[in-house]
Amino acid sequence: MNSKLFFLLCALSFFMACAEQKPLIPLSDDGTSVFYDQAKKPFYHGVASGDPLTSSVIIWTRVTPDNVSDIPVKWNISTNANMSNTIKSGTITTNATRDYTVKVDVQDLAANTTYYYQFEALNGQSIIGRTKTTAADDKSPVKLAVVSCSNYEAGYYNAFARIAEKDDLNAVVHLGDYIYEYQPGGYGDSSLDRKHLPAREITSLSDYRTRYAQYRLDKDFQKVHQMHPFITIWDDHEVANNVYKAGAQNHQPEDGDFMTRKEVAKQAYFEWLPVRDNATKDIYRTVKFGNTVDLIMLDERLAGRTYPVDSVSQSEFQAADRTMLGAEQLAWFKNELTTSDATWKVIGNQVIFSPCDISDLGFGSPVNLDAWDGYPYERNQISQFLANEKIENVIITAGDTHSSWAFEVPSEDRKSTIAIEIGTPSITSANSDERTAVEEVLQAEKVLSAKNPHLKYTDLRNHGYVVLSLTEAETMVEWYYVDKLNAPSDKEVLGKKYVVKNGVNQLQ
Numbered sequence: 118m119n120s121k122l123f124f125l126l127c128a129l130s131f132f133m134a135c136a137e138q139k140p141l142i143p144l145s146d147d148g149t150s151v152f153y154d155q156a157k158k159p160f161y162h163g164v165a166s167g168d169p170l171t172s173s174v175i176i177w178t179r180v181t182p183d184n185v186s187d188i189p190v191k192w193n194i195s196t197n198a199n200m201s202n203t204i205k206s207g208t209i210t211t212n213a214t215r216d217y218t219v220k221v222d223v224q225d226l227a228a229n230t231t232y233y234y235q236f237e238a239l240n241g242q243s244i245i246g247r248t249k250t251t252a253a254d255d256k257s258p259v260k261l262a263v264v265s266c267s268n269y270e271a272g273y274y275n276a277f278a279r280i281a282e283k284d285d286l287n288a289v290v291h292l293g294d295y296i297y298e299y300q301p302g303g304y305g306d307s308s309l310d311r312k313h314l315p316a317r318e319i320t321s322l323s324d325y326r327t328r329y330a331q332y333r334l335d336k337d338f339q340k341v342h343q344m345h346p347f348i349t350i351w352d353d354h355e356v357a358n359n360v361y362k363a364g365a366q367n368h369q370p371e372d373g374d375f376m377t378r379k380e381v382a383k384q385a386y387f388e389w390l391p392v393r394d395n396a397t398k399d400i401y402r403t404v405k406f407g408n409t410v411d412l413i414m415l416d417e418r419l420a421g422r423t424y425p426v427d428s429v430s431q432s433e434f435q436a437a438d439r440t441m442l443g444a445e446q447l448a449w450f451k452n453e454l455t456t457s458d459a460t461w462k463v464i465g466n467q468v469i470f471s472p473c474d475i476s477d478l479g480f481g482s483p484v485n486l487d488a489w490d491g492y493p494y495e496r497n498q499i500s501q502f503l504a505n506e507k508i509e510n511v512i513i514t515a516g517d518t519h520s521s522w523a524f525e526v527p528s529e530d531r532k533s534t535i536a537i538e539i540g541t542p543s544i545t546s547a548n549s550d551e552r553t554a555v556e557e558v559l560q561a562e563k564v565l566s567a568k569n570p571h572l573k574y575t576d577l578r579n580h581g582y583v584v585l586s587l588t589e590a591e592t593m594v595e596w597y598y599v600d601k602l603n604a605p606s607d608k609e610v611l612g613k614k615y616v617v618k619n620g621v622n623q624l625q
């Protein structure tokens with residue numbers, strides 16, 4: 118080719134490339150940018166980690182570019198807190214199809230080891246996160262914070278800030294109601310300057326994404342994710358109140374197609390939370406902590422929960438086809454229990470499992486029909502299985518009620534105890550004393566205890582979290598309560614403490 122022609126071709130291809138270059142489209146603001154801390158640009162939403170295994174862990178961040186584009190994000194893992202001993206790194210590209218979230222399943226790590234991680238993109242660096250892998254086959258002690266119900270509008274995340282300060286936790290277990298779907302003021306008190314965004318009930322993919330973005334711009338929520346790996350499960354409000362497989366109490370025809378809403382809610386959950394991806398977006402799973410704990414996380418909402426009933430006198434109440442887990446998950450759960458070689462089987466469960474008579478509390482129903490009491494057939498299947506198979510050392514955890522509970526879980530015939538159940542209070546969501554006078558709440562606690570001899574402790578007034586400390590010999594259960602929700606505060610108290618000895622289904 119002569120040089121003149123070569124020059125002409127080069128010039129032509131240059132002009133064509135210029136003509137093809139797309140104009141920059143600014144990333145649209147969902148209204149949450151008012152909460153951005155510019156010092157964190159472009160990683161305003163901090164970092165998170167989760168679902169630890171012996172040799173891998175999920176690390177997470179979200180990058181916020183100025184313009185719509187593919188963004189390469191570099192990640193680094195180090196053995197020290199100043200990131201000077203990087204042992205692994207890589208680059209992953211994110212874009213609008215996953216709301217600019219970044220999730221890496223880091224492999225080939227050492228067991229029972231603390232790591233630090235950081236992301237880089239667009240000439241910025243994220244805050245440094247801390248995480249920890251689980252132990253291999255040994256009897257190391259395990260310490261878990263158990264939380265639920267973190268309604269942004271209902272209060273400041275003082276409890277998350279206190280958990281972030283604890284240096285000896287293996288993980289934080291969030292039992293659901295991580296976000297709430299309501300419009301501003303749609304659920305209880307919202308007098309604080311913490312109004313939900315977007316300013317409507319969330320139903321679309323962009324709605325759910327914006328709601329997660331707002332929650333994760335809170336500094337205390339960011340801090341707790343930065344300091345500990347999370348193991349999370351959804352309850353109902355990650356989709357809509359009292360959700361089940363095919364509908365929800367808080368889903369009306371004007372909210373659109375329910376199955377679409379459920380799918381986009383799940384999509385946003387998998388984008389924004391540090392959970393390990395899988396093809397079916399099922400979330401029930403077991404996390405093993407050596408031979409000390411198998412943490413069995415159940416999905417009691419979206420995988421297999423069938424239609425609710427309105428009354429215990431409804432003919433379908435006891436029906437065998439009314440399930441919370443569904444046949445597939447129940448079979449999996451039984452297998453996890455019988456094949457477990459861990460001393461403690463901790464069940465990540467959303468709603469109260471134990472029978473609980475609430476007939477004198479004025480709810481118009483003798484039991485909570487949204488809890489396991491509303492699905493008696495399947496509950497009895499599990500109770501019988503635990504008794505018949507002599508499954509020992511089962512600690513069931515529960516969220517959902519915004520209150521504290523300790524049950525010695527009775528067998529179906531109420532003649533023996535088959536497990537221990539621990540209810541964690543809400544991080545912020547309102548409980549009884551935000552709705553009723555304290556004297557009435559104290560009276561309700563007395564009534565509950567009198568009606569339910571297997572209920573050893575309840576507190577319907579306080580907010581906070583539970584810490585489970587598990588060793589070969591015993592499980593210690595501690596309820597920590599914060600002093601207020603309506604303002605930032607660093608005060609907390611140890612509200613209650615029990616010990617459960619290995620092989621003894623008793624709260625001591």
Ligand SMILES: [Fe+2]
Nearest residue numbers: 266294517546
């Ligand atoms: Fe809740």
